[in-house]
Amino acid sequence: MKELCSKILTPTDVRVRLSFPTATTREHFKLLEGSQSLDFQVRDSYSKVWTFRLCTGKNGHLKPVLTKGWRDFVKRMGLKVGDKVIFVVHGNHNDQLGIQVKRNIKLLGNEHWADL
Template sequence: MHMQSSESEPGMKELCSKILTATDVGVRFSFPTATMREHFKLLEGSQSLDFQVMDKYSKVWTFRLYTRKNDGHPKPVLTKGWLDFVKRMGLKVGDKVIFVLHGNHNDHLGILVKRNIKLLGSEHWADL
């Protein structure tokens, strides 16, 4: 997966983005497996990892990344903390969540949320 600069802030690298489904909004967030393997190192034998992200308001959120043991296909999901984030941010099906790295050495994990809106006959992703 190529790292690319996010449009919203120079020096920010996008890890992954996803348009939210009904399951993501109501139950748990299905996290991209490739991103998990590349950026999150679960301890051997461990099925979960708590990590922190900062939103654009500088609020820190703690999420639990959980993987199911499933024939080599971990199917990672965000459990703890995720639904509180959804509720507080007012997220809906069709909104986009973007995980980013930022900071001087790309050492801080951030989260951006966007909503697709129609404006003057064309669609735009607006920050929430």
């Protein structure tokens, strides 16, 4: 398993859409010529498959965001500002995407990232 990217969630990520790292989009997701969106699937730690839409803006605005499916994922997983999402690749050909979610908790005075 290889980590593609991780992100600590902001208020916009939780309420509206996930701002997705541009470098990861360029390296792993090849948008079709002239296309500004791509649907892809990820499997969570409970083996549920989620479909997200990765969109880039028009007129050269390249900041990618996850739209379709993202808000349902946030609600179902109970995600909050400050939680972390980690996108991973696994499989023999690095073609299977996964998503992990973690929450920073304090335990005995120390901070730990716990799986949700």
